[in-house]
Amino acid sequence: xxxxxxxxxxxxxxxxFMWADVSYQETVRYTGGSxxxxxxxxxxxxxxxxxGGRMGHALEDHTSTVYLKGNKMAHIGxxxxxxxxxxxxxLTTVDNQRRSYTTMTFDELNQRxxxxxxxxxxxxxxxxxxxxxxxKVDDTGKTKTIDGxxxxxxxxxxxxxxxxxxxxGAGMRVRSDLWTVPSETAxxxxxxxxxxxxxxxxxSFAAGMNPMMGSASQGLAQLAKETSKLEGYPLQQDTAISGxxxxxxxxxxxxxxxxxxxxxxxxxESHNFxxxxxxxxxxQVPADYKQQKRH
Numbered sequence: 001x002x003x004x005x006x007x008x009x010x011x012x013x014x015x016x017f018m019w020a021d022v023s024y025q026e027t028v029r030y031t032g033g034s035x036x037x038x039x040x041x042x043x044x045x046x047x048x049x050x051x052g053g054r055m056g057h058a059l060e061d062h063t064s065t066v067y068l069k070g071n072k073m074a075h076i077g078x079x080x081x082x083x084x085x086x087x088x089x090x091l092t093t094v095d096n097q098r099r100s101y102t103t104m105t106f107d108e109l110n111q112r113x114x115x116x117x118x119x120x121x122x123x124x125x126x127x128x129x130x131x132x133x134x135x136k137v138d139d140t141g142k143t144k145t146i147d148g149x150x151x152x153x154x155x156x157x158x159x160x161x162x163x164x165x166x167x168x169g170a171g172m173r174v175r176s177d178l179w180t181v182p183s184e185t186a187x188x189x190x191x192x193x194x195x196x197x198x199x200x201x202x203x204s205f206a207a208g209m210n211p212m213m214g215s216a217s218q219g220l221a222q223l224a225k226e227t228s229k230l231e232g233y234p235l236q237q238d239t240a241i242s243g244x245x246x247x248x249x250x251x252x253x254x255x256x257x258x259x260x261x262x263x264x265x266x267x268x269e270s271h272n273f274x275x276x277x278x279x280x281x282x283x284q285v286p287a288d289y290k291q292q293k294r295h
Contacts, residue, residue: 022092026066033263033265069283101285109201177238219235236270241265
């Protein structure tokens, strides 16, 4: 979700709408952090083995093919896929291993996020109401060649700060190193899609896709302002999240972990862009897959 959150803010910098189909490959690598270690350790535990090692697979490196056609986007992967339909206002998650899928409307997603925040507030968490973000984007001046194009490096930092220092999520820090290439038809289409998606999913993105960050709308506005400094579209992104207290801390050795140690480090790379025609079938769930009820 972090990449979607960032890309939505990048899109708000503005782009022309070209109405071209787009496809490309996206590779995501989880390179480290306490969350990755925890999930991999748990996958080898008795409970993890009962789940067929799925917990460990969740953070394995993977490559998916992304398709964009008008107001529809699909991320098709070997184990899982997602289909976003802006016109229908739906997000469909497909489990290719279990041959099943679930569909949630944007309104349902927004309501679920709101309910989680209200529940946290009732338990003294205050829904993150006093958490504010400091966001900054810097042009490092560095360049490198990606797919024959000259890419510029930008460093984006987001720091969550609580007014009383004790709010959930306060102290979280996100650093992303972005390598951007000049704007072209494919990238303009992607920026436009994410811009419309951010508008459609207004509550979820205002909450930063994280119920711990109830007042993140201020951070999103600042993020959009800062990302207006970016030139082009990011093809590579390295992200490190720190300052997060794991809910599984006791299982990982109690409170002896350095709070500044990385919670999650990951990288993503987009490549093999094409503006050729995309078939509608990629946005359809296979007919033999069963729909699962949400809990």
